[in-house]
Amino acid sequence: MNASLNSSLLQRTIDLQYENKKRSYSLKWSMINGFLFVVFVYDLSCKCPNYTSAFHYAEYALATVLGISLIQHGYQLFKRSPPLAITPRQRDLLGVGDADTSFRIIEQQSLSSHSISPDVSSLSASLSPRWRRNADAGSRSASASPPEPPRADTTPDCFISDYSELDHYLKQYEERSILESSLNVSTSSPTPMPPPHYQLATLDIESKLEDSGANDRSGLSGAPQVWWRLQLDPQRLTDWNLNLRLWLHVTILERLVREMAAVDEALSRIGLHDVKLGHVSVERLRQSAKTVGCGSLAAVLPFLEAFPDQKYLVQRIKELAVGGCLSNYKWNGGGSDYDDNKPTDAEIVLHLLATYLDGQLPDVGRKAFTEGHISSAPSPPPRGAGALSIHKVTSRPPHYVLALEDDTIEVCRGRNNLLHTILLLIAACARRTPPALHRVHLGPAGLNMLWIIS
Known part of the structure; x- marks a missing residue:
């Protein structure tokens, strides 16, 4: 209705x-x-x-x-x-x-x-x-019960938008329930149902370590203090998580899948019908790019060269681009044919992000972002003034931390570990004056990433 x-x-x-x-x-x-x-x-x-x-x-x-x-x-x-x-x-x-x-x-x-x-x-x-007040606790049949006593609360329906209004409503509800109970007892009416128990939903950052299979909460990973330290409100973490997923889908995955389809079509058009993304090795693709001078293939190659299993990688990238907002994302797994020899979705997403930023940052190195802001155990994360990197602690299951100058900042383990670590990286860059990464502004005129945590 x-x-x-x-x-x-x-x-x-x-x-x-x-x-x-x-x-x-x-x-x-x-x-x-x-x-x-x-x-x-x-x-x-x-x-x-x-x-x-x-x-x-x-x-x-x-x-x-x-x-x-x-x-x-x-x-x-x-x-x-x-x-x-x-x-x-x-x-x-x-x-x-x-x-x-x-x-x-x-x-x-x-x-x-x-x-x-x-x-x-x-x-x-x-x-x-918002929550809406309900004037009636339930509906009763007129033929099965005596006439209802007068209501204690005759105020019209209105919306509850903050904690003070919620507390006021709960007090009114409790008083009305007590009054109705006494009236029901005096009229020998059935015992009324107890009032519902209202409980505020917990934050994602305070939830259990879902999917991680670990009970270690050392360092209070995901505690609100981590977010307040970087001037982020943990109450808005769910919104920022969604914004980051949307940015990754629209900015990287959707464009990459479109470019891969264009490369396959271009290779077929020039007669290389046996050269298809996901069917030949990276070395063969690199040779084809040099031979035919295909600029689109040269731009796509950096996204594919990190993992040897090209068939699985190309197929998984296409699957992650379906549905929007990384709906098929499995942080410690992958597609239907995933096994331990294949990269997890977390590894794939981080590689795609790093490769994209490598192409957007100034040419201060061969791979500016990958070499300067990505590290992996057993090598220690970079330390010192200005140090900022996403450090991979373990691969199975994947777990990442943010190395910020001389500190190591941890977020929750499990499904959102990588995504929240990326949010911390963006927040750390946003605190700079101006908010930039290698002199590239994070605003609309540059990487357009500030809105993710705005």
């Missing part, structure tokens, strides 16, 4: 905005048609009454068409639907401007639960991630 009502309100909003667009279109063409109509009428009024040519008949025809068109556009200008009543919150959700006369704004405080139209009230409930 709610979905149908929401769809109806959204459809009405789309219709009204479409009418406004048609009205603007009609106003423009009414002015053009009116001007041309006046020109033709004026010219016809000045012609000799006893002289008529084929040109004048054409003017009569055009003037008639313009007049009819002018009437149609004028009718569209004066045709208006009644304004739609919405709340300020719904105005923001629907993207309605303040000057739009097709919508009538009603203050939320003046609305009662029975005066709101079904379309408007249900839209707020479905689009707003």
Whole structure:
């Protein structure tokens, strides 16, 4: 029912905005048609009454068409639907401007639960991630129970948006439950159900070490202090995780898959039908790039040369690019044919990120980011002023830490270990003045990575 009502309100909003667009279109063409109509009428009024040519008949025809068109556009200008009543919150959700006369704004405080139209009230409930008060604890059949006693709380439905309102509501609910219990006992009504127990969801960073199979919490990996240290709010960690996944998908995976398809097509077009990405070795691809001078193949090669199993790597990259936001990501595994001899998804994602940044950073080295900001055990992570790197501690299962100057910063083990370590790397770069990596700004004019933690 709610979905149908929401769809109806959204459809009405789309219709009204479409009418406004048609009205603007009609106003423009009414002015053009009116001007041309006046020109033709004026010219016809000045012609000799006893002289008529084929040109004048054409003017009569055009003037008639313009007049009819002018009437149609004028009718569209004066045709208006009644304004739609919405709340300020719904105005923001629907993207309605303040000057739009097709919508009538009603203050939320003046609305009662029975005066709101079904379309408007249900839209707020479905689009707003807030808790809503429920005036009735449950429904009872009129034929099976005596008349209900008067309600202790007759306030209209409203939204709970912060902790103070939640505490206030819980106190009211408890008082109302006690009152209803006493009234039910006096009227010999069935014992009411106990009030629901409200409990706030825990943060991802405080969750169990999922998928890691380890119980070691040494260093309090993933503790909020880690994030506050880099001026990050741990309450927003889930949003940043999603933003990073989206950035990796759109910026790297989606483009890489598109370029690989273009390379296969280019190789086939020049007659190298046996040379396909994922079917031949990297050395064969490198020789083909030198022979035919395929620039796209030379750009794709760095993403493929880190792992010997080309068939699995190419197939897994395509699988990770499906669905958006790394929905197929398995931090300590891979595709259906994965085994311990193949790279995990965490290793593949880190390699793709490092290779992409190698191509974006200035040529201070052969691989600026990989050589300067990626390290792996048993080699120790870089130390000292300005040191910043993602250090791989173990490969099976993959576990990464951030080496920041003389400190080692750990986040939670398991599925989000690599992603959260990358977030720490971005936050560490964002603290610099200006926020940059090898003189390349992290903002929209450079790598466009600041929005991930904004």
